[in-house]
Amino acid sequence: MKTKTKHAKNNASHQQGKLEQQYTENFMEAIQDGATLKDIHQIPESTMQDVYLYAYDFYQQGRLDDAESLFRFLCVYDFYNPEYIMGLAAVHQLKKSYEKAIELYALTYSLSENDYRPMLYAGQCNLMLRKGEMAKRCFEIVLEKSQDENLMQKAQAYLVALADLEKNEADATGENKEKSDHD
Numbered sequence: 001m002k003t004k005t006k007h008a009k010n011n012a013s014h015q016q017g018k019l020e021q022q023y024t025e026n027f028m029e030a031i032q033d034g035a036t037l038k039d040i041h042q043i044p045e046s047t048m049q050d051v052y053l054y055a056y057d058f059y060q061q062g063r064l065d066d067a068e069s070l071f072r073f074l075c076v077y078d079f080y081n082p083e084y085i086m087g088l089a090a091v092h093q094l095k096k097s098y099e100k101a102i103e104l105y106a107l108t109y110s111l112s113e114n115d116y117r118p119m120l121y122a123g124q125c126n127l128m129l130r131k132g133e134m135a136k137r138c139f140e141i142v143l144e145k146s147q148d149e150n151l152m153q154k155a156q157a158y159l160v161a162l163a164d165l166e167k168n169e170a171d172a173t174g175e176n177k178e179k180s181d182h183d
Contacts, residue, residue: 048078055087059094067091082111086118098125116146120155127158136162 055070068091074084089104102125105118112118123138135158142155 043077048074048081052084052087059087059091064091064095068095080111082108082115082118085111086121089118089121093121093125096128098129101125114145114147116142116148116151119146120151120158123155123158127162132162132166 051070051074055067055074058064058067058070068088071084071088071091074081075088078084085104086108089101089108092098092101092104102122105122105125108118109115109122119138120142123135123142126132126135126138139155139158139162143152143159146152146155
């Protein structure tokens with residue numbers, strides 16, 4: 001009797017192992033074919049949108065840790081949706097994690113077609129990091145390629161402000177040089 005029970009347990013264990021292996025193979029094949037966890041777990045788009053609305057509300061309320069958790073969840077489950085990644089980037093921008101925000105905006109930009117908002121926001125982050133040339137290039141790209149008038153006006157305003165800042169710095173440097181020459 002003990003031999004039959006032992007044999008049945010071994011058989012069940014072997015079957016379990018085969019099922020797990022098959023599941024793993026199917027899972028990896030789905031991922032390699034471009035499926036997201038949302039697709040694999042059959043999470044409805046309406047559920048994802050509801051989570052997005054909560055994340056956005058938390059962001060608007062300044063509950064950045066809560067917003068970050070939800071945006072991170074959204075990104076993990078549907079890494080092809082640029083709005084989810086941009087939401088996470090915006091949270092990092094408000095948390096002053098500018099380098100991380102720039103990386104996420106770059107990813108968003110690469111996933112988006114003709115959406116230059118991430119480029120504008122990356123420019124803002126570069127400004128905060130005092131990387132004026134990088135910021136300037138971001139704003140120039142928005143001006144060159146975007147069709148969104150509002151976005152273009154913002155980019156132009158940043159470029160004008162940067163030019164004024166450069167001019168003021170050059171004037172201040174010139175005045176300091178003249179003072180030291182007269183002393």
